[in-house]
Structure formats: C-alpha cells, structure tokens
Amino acid sequence: MNGEFIDLHCHILPKLDEGASTAEEAARMLLIARQDGIAGVVATPHILAGLYNNTKEIINHAISELTMSANHFPIYSGAEIRIGRNLAARVADGELPLINNKRFMLLELPAYVIPPVLQLENIVKGLKGNHITPIFAHPERNVPLQKDSSIVERLIGCGALFQMTASSLSHPDLRGPCLKMIRKGFVHAIATDAHDTVKRPPILSRAYDIVSRKIDKDTANRLFMHNPLKIIRGEDLEQCP
Numbered sequence: 660m661n662g663e664f665i666d667l668h669c670h671i672l673p674k675l676d677e678g679a680s681t682a683e684e685a686a687r688m689l690l691i692a693r694q695d696g697i698a699g700v701v702a703t704p705h706i707l708a709g710l711y712n713n714t715k716e717i718i719n720h721a722i723s724e725l726t727m728s729a730n731h732f733p734i735y736s737g738a739e740i741r742i743g744r745n746l747a748a749r750v751a752d753g754e755l756p757l758i759n760n761k762r763f764m765l766l767e768l769p770a771y772v773i774p775p776v777l778q779l780e781n782i783v784k785g786l787k788g789n790h791i792t793p794i795f796a797h798p799e800r801n802v803p804l805q806k807d808s809s810i811v812e813r814l815i816g817c818g819a820l821f822q823m824t825a826s827s828l829s830h831p832d833l834r835g836p837c838l839k840m841i842r843k844g845f846v847h848a849i850a851t852d853a854h855d856t857v858k859r860p861p862i863l864s865r866a867y868d869i870v871s872r873k874i875d876k877d878t879a880n881r882l883f884m885h886n887p888l889k890i891i892r893g894e895d896l897e898q899c900p
C-alpha cells in the first residue's frame with residue numbers, strides 16, 4: 660500500500676495558524692507525508708474570528724507558494740472553519756474555501772460547549788440547502804459529542820459527515836471509543852490533523868493498519884482512501900455496507 664492516501668485535514672501552511680511555523684517545517688511535513696504513502700494533502704488552516712483571520716485568498720496564496728517549493732506535490736485548498744452563522748453566504752462571498760473548491764466544508768465545533776443540537780441541525784440543513792456538505796472534524800475529541808452520541812446521529816441524519824483524527828486510534832483511552840464510532844458508521848473519513856513533524860505529524864499508515872486489523876480492510880480503504888478521494892473530487896461518498 661503506497662501513495663494512495665489523501666489527507667483531508669492538515670495544518671501544513673506556514674505561519675497561518677499554530678501548524679507549520681516555517682516553510683522549512685512545512686517541507687519536512689510534506690516529506691513525512693509522502694514517505695507515509697500520502698499522495699496529496701488538503702491544507703486546512705484554522706478560520707476562527709479574532710484568532711485566525713484566514714480567508715480563501717490568503718490560503719490560496721500560501722498554497723501556491725508552498726506548491727512551488729514542494730516539487731508540485733498536490734496541496735488542495737481548504738480550511739478548518741469554526742462553526743458559525745452565515746457559512747454558506749461567506750462561501751458565496753469568496754471568504755471561506757470549500758475543500759478543493761468543490762462541495763465539502765471542514766467544520767470545527769468548540770471542544771467543550773457546543774450550540775444546542777437544533778441550532779446545529781439548522782446549520783447543517785442550511786448548508787445542504789446550498790449544496791454544501793459539512794464535515795465535522797474529530798468528534799472523538801469533542802466532549803459533548805462523546806457524552807451524547809445521539810447528537811452525531813442526528814447531524815448525520817441531516818446530511819453531515821464526520822472526520823476522525825488518525826492519531827486518536829493510537830491513543831490508549833481513545834482507541835476503544837474510536838473503533839466503536841467507526842463500527843456504528845459514525846465516521847466517514849480519517850485524516851491526520853497534522854501540525855508539525857514530531858508531536859502531530861502527517862502519518863496515516865499506523866491508524867490504517869489498526870482499522871484494517873481491528874475492523875476490516877474494506878472499511879480502512881473506504882475511510883483512508885476512497886472517501887477522501889471522493890471528497891476532493893466533490894463526489895458522493897461510498898456508503899457503509
């Protein structure tokens with residue numbers, strides 16, 4: 660298995676958030692990704708008002724600079740967007756990027772206190788009504804979602820998707836809950852959420868092996884390869900059997 664992963668969530672762009680701090684670090688992260696069998700990464704710097712005021716324009720500019728120094732390794736545009744109001748309007752205004760300019764949007768919930776579920780459902784429905792499919796990042800690290808998995812079910816019922824972080828599967832306390840979420844069909848893709856080369860590196864192969872071994876290879880292929888590829892192409896995902 661080589662060169663077929665797509666990493667949907669990676670803080671690779673230097674100086675735009677708390678991810679890569681220099682162009683050199685970004686280049687080293689890309690090298691690690693390539694060696695791990697990752698064939699392309701989606702650059703997903705944070706967009707969070709007041710803290711990370713990134714825009715589609717800023718992100719695209721940073722991607723073209725990094726691509727030039729990266730031997731044209733595929734780096735797709737994206738962002739990890741803090742949930743809020745008017746997301747579809749902000750996409751239409753050209754402020755917020757969709758993943759590879761297609762139809763999926765990576766969203767981040769606050770880790771400890773989230774909006775009421777009805778409000779979240781309305782946000783998902785509003786986006787779907789505008790032909791945008793939201794993907795919520797790392798539900799396994801979100802306290803309210805872990806306390807009440809019916810929230811995840813309800814949002815999936817409205818058309819939302821969920822992306823798990825690969826390293827959570829290696830975490831002793833998180834592995835069990837993560838595998839349970841995957842078995843329930845609550846996870847649609849797995850990505851690195853990489854921030855650097857050491858503590859949070861862009862590595863998918865370990866988690867791929869864990870899912871292959873503990874669940875099955877078809878599920879691993881769907882979550883690490885097939886669905887991420889469909890997301891960057893803007894296509895419908897593979898359904899769970």
Ligand SMILES: [Fe+2]
Nearest residue numbers: 668670739852
């Ligand atoms: Fe992230």
